[in-house]
Structure formats: C-alpha cells, structure tokens
Amino acid sequence: xxxxxxxxxxxxxxxxxxxxxxxxxxxxxxxxxxxxxxxxxxxxxxxxxxxxxxxxxxxxxxxxxxxxxxxxxxxxxxxxxxxxxxxxxxxxxxxxxxxxxxxxxxxxxxxxxxxxxxxxxxxxxxxxxxxxxxxxxxxxxxxxxxxxxxxxxxxxxxxxxxxxxxxxxxxxxxxxxxxxxxxxxxxxxxxxxxxxxxxxxxxxxxxxxxxxxxxxxxxxxxxxxxxxxxxxxxxxxxxxxxxxxxxxxxxxxxxxxxxxxxxxxxxxxxxxxxxxxxxxxxxxxxxxxxxxxxxxxxxxxxxxxxxxxxxxxxxxxxxxxxxxxxxxxxxxxxxxxxxxxxxxxxxxxxxxxxxxxxxxxxxxxxxxxxxxxxxxxxxxxxxxxxxxxxxxxxxxxxxxxxxxxxxxxxxxxxxxx
Numbered sequence: 001x002x003x004x005x006x007x008x009x010x011x012x013x014x015x016x017x018x019x020x021x022x023x024x025x026x027x028x029x030x031x032x033x034x035x036x037x038x039x040x041x042x043x044x045x046x047x048x049x050x051x052x053x054x055x056x057x058x059x060x061x062x063x064x065x066x067x068x069x070x071x072x073x074x075x076x077x078x079x080x081x082x083x084x085x086x087x088x089x090x091x092x093x094x095x096x097x098x099x100x101x102x103x104x105x106x107x108x109x110x111x112x113x114x115x116x117x118x119x120x121x122x123x124x125x126x127x128x129x130x131x132x133x134x135x136x137x138x139x140x141x142x143x144x145x146x147x148x149x150x151x152x153x154x155x156x157x158x159x160x161x162x163x164x165x166x167x168x169x170x171x172x173x174x175x176x177x178x179x180x181x182x183x184x185x186x187x188x189x190x191x192x193x194x195x196x197x198x199x200x201x202x203x204x205x206x207x208x209x210x211x212x213x214x215x216x217x218x219x220x221x222x223x224x225x226x227x228x229x230x231x232x233x234x235x236x237x238x239x240x241x242x243x244x245x246x247x248x249x250x251x252x253x254x255x256x257x258x259x260x261x262x263x264x265x266x267x268x269x270x271x272x273x274x275x276x277x278x279x280x281x282x283x284x285x286x287x288x289x290x291x292x293x294x295x296x297x298x299x300x301x302x303x304x305x306x307x308x309x310x311x312x313x314x315x316x317x318x319x320x321x322x323x324x325x326x327x328x329x330x331x332x333x334x335x336x337x338x339x340x341x342x343x344x345x346x347x348x349x350x351x352x353x354x355x356x357x358x359x360x361x362x363x364x365x366x367x368x369x370x371x372x373x374x375x376x377x378x379x380x381x382x383x384x385x386x387x388x389x390x391x392x393x394x395x396x397x398x399x400x401x402x403x404x405x406x407x408x409x410x411x412x413x414x415x416x417x
Contacts, residue, residue: 368396
C-alpha cells in the first residue's frame with residue numbers, strides 16, 4: 001500500500017503538466033529524426049546518438065525501445081517524455097526492491113520515496129536522452145549481483161543489462177568492469193557473448209567505416225591532463241562527494257551539502273567491499289579522464305549511494321534526511337510551463353502557413369532553434385530558401401521586443417514581408 005502511494009506520487013510529480021513542460025532541443029530532435037527514419041522511411045540504423053565530445057556513437061537500442069511509443073503517438077515527440085517517465089517509475093520500483101533485498105522493507109520505502117520526490121532527479125527524468133536508462137540499468141544490475149542465489153537466468157539478465165549499457169552512455173560501460181569483479185568466472189563467456197550480441201551493430205558499423213568509433217574513443221584519452229596529480233585528485237574527490245551529497249538531499253546550501261559530504265566519507269569506510277568497489281571505480285574514471293566531467297557521468301552511482309547510505313544510517317539520521325528531502329522537494333519542484341519547449345514550438349510552427357512554400361529565419365539564443373526542423377517536417381510546413389513568404393522566429397521573444405508578431409510562450413513569430 002505504501003509503495004503504491006509512492007509510485008503514484010512519483011508518477012504525478014513527473015507527469016504533471018508534462019505536455020507544456022517538455023523540452024524539445026538537440027537530444028530530443030536527434031531522437032525524433034532517428035525514429036522518423038525508422039518508422040516512416042524504414043531505415044534501420046547500426047548506431048545511436050553521437051555523444052557530446054563528437055565522433056563517438058553509442059549503440060541504437062535506446063531508440064528501438066522508444067519506437068513503439070513514437071508509433072503509438074503518431075510521431076509526436078511527447079512520446080519520448082512518456083517513455084522516460086515510465087522508465088523512471090520502473091527505476092523507483094527497482095530501488096525499492098534493492099533497499100528491501102539488501103537491508104529491509106523500511107529502507108526500500110525510504111529510498112524509493114526520496115527518489116520519487118527528489119527535485120534534481122525529477123528534472124532529469126523529464127529529459128529525453130539515452131542516459132535516462134543509466135539509473136535503471138545500474139539499479140537492476142545491483143539487484144541481480146546482490147542476489148544470494150544466481151543461476152543461468154540471472155547471468156543472462158546481467159549480460160543483457162551490460163549489453164544495453166552500450167546504448168546509453170560510454171560511462172555506463174563502467175558497469176562491465178564492476179560486474180566482472182563480482183560474477184562467477186565460469187559465467188563470463190556467457191555474459192560476454194550476450195554483450196557481443198548487443199554491441200554487434202556498433203562493431204558492424206565500425207567494420208564498414210574503418211573502425212571510426214573505436215579510433216575516436218581512444219582519442220578521448222589522448223589529451224594531456226592539466227594540473228598536477230594532487231590537484232586532479234582533490235577535484236575528483238570533491239566532484240564525487242558533491243554528487244553523492246546531492247543524491248541524498250537536493251540542496252546547494254553549504255550547511256547542508258558539506259555535512260552530507262562528510263557523511264559520505266563515513267559511509268564509504270563503514271560499507272562492505274561490494275559498495276566500496278562499485279563507488280570507487282567511477283572515481284578512478286573521473287580521476288584519469290582527461291576531459292571535463294559533467295555530473296551525469298556519475299549516474300551509475302545513484303541507486304547504490306541512495307540505498308546504501310540510508311541503509312547504513314541509524315533511524316534518527318534517516319528520518320532527518322527524510323524531513324530535509326520533503327522540505328527541499330516542496331521548495332524546489334517545478335511544475336511551470338517551459339516557455340520555449342515542445343508545446344510552444346508546435347504552436348509557433350502551426351502559425352506558419354502549410355499550403356505554400358515559406359522561408360523561415362531565426363533570431364535565437366544559443367541552441368534555442370533546435371527542434372524546429374523536425375516540427376516543420378511533421379506539421380507539413382514547406383520550407384524553402386527563396387520564398388516570397390518570409391517569417392522570423394525569435395527565441396526568446398525578449399531578444400527583439402520591438403519586432404511585432406504572434407507570441408507563443410516565449411517564442412515570437414513575425415511575418416517580415
């Protein structure tokens with residue numbers, strides 16, 4: 001009963017005002033065109049999205065998993081938001097099961113509740129990107145690895161989870177390194193065979209393109225690091241602890257964050273070797289990775305840090321964290337419209353005539369014009385470079401307050417001839 005209430009609460013917090021809150025930027029447009037190519041043009045792809053550093057592609061299964069939702073929603077990009085919302089609910093349930101399995105039912109409920117109401121996690125769960133699967137994959141993997149009795153079925157599942165990690169983000173591949181340490185070695189051939197099946201589209205792509213993906217992946221580590229080792233070590237530890245503290249309580253307040261960072265150190269030393277190894281491998285990666293490390297590179301820490309921290313703490317501290325979590329949830333969860341998001345971009349596109357060729361120009365802040373190419377296609381707007389019918393889309397509208405036009409959220413559409 002309590003878990004059902006938590007699931008309903010988590011769903012409401014993620015789905016409330018979803019249509020008007022959904023973003024439609026670079027990652028979402030890439031996904032939309034990929035799925036349009038699959039569902040309309042019937043083109044099957046061997047690769048998924050190119051990652052942010054450029055030249056490296058992940059495997060395509062995240063998009064294949066999302067394809068039924070796009071088909072059901074008639075290629076409306078909101079399908080992606082519905083898909084990742086469902087992913088987040090499955091993650092919430094898996095976190096509950098993990099807490100119950102490793103510690104107790106109460107730890108499972110505490111962990112799933114904090115996950116359900118965490119403002120930062122909620123904001124992330126609303127973003128359609130392949131990395132949305134990381135927390136679910138890592139939670140499911142911890143669940144299987146901590147199961148006392150494991151047979152062939154469990155090891156097949158481990159192989160599938162690890163294979164899917166190549167469709168999520170390169171850092172999720174760290175799960176392979178972690179798993180190798182804890183699985184029975186006689187099952188490694190089976191696990192690697194299943195991983196190979198999931199990675200085979202990428203390998204086939206590389207075979208056809210002179211090993212482009214592998215070569216560019218190796219280049220990621222060819223850059224020289226700046227600063228001495230002590231400086232990099234200190235910076236990496238700080239990033240690791242800040243992420244840990246932020247998962248427990250979503251607050252940047254110094255008197256909240258720093259005690260939680262200290263608590264993380266205590267928890268790490270008190271925890272068993274499984275937890276120590278799982279959390280130290282991402283830290284080693286951060287330490288030796290020569291490029292900037294965004295926060296989402298540490299997503300594989302989320303379930304194990306949340307569950308094990310709450311499981312090791314005594315009840316009084318656990319209740320205090322629960323109170324803080326509720327306070328910051330009430331204070332920071334945002335249900336407002338996204339004034340430059342999918343809903344208003346669709347409205348802006350629908351304001352442009354569809355029965356004749358038009359030319360569209362943009363005046364926008366950096367990155368704000370992503371999504372329109374797909375929406376022009378989906379809404380049957382005929383875009384040409386030399387039409388006599390010209391329109392200007394201004395994002396946000398405050399960029400050109402003197403220009404007259406129709407306003408959709410913070411998007412202005414002006415006819416300029």
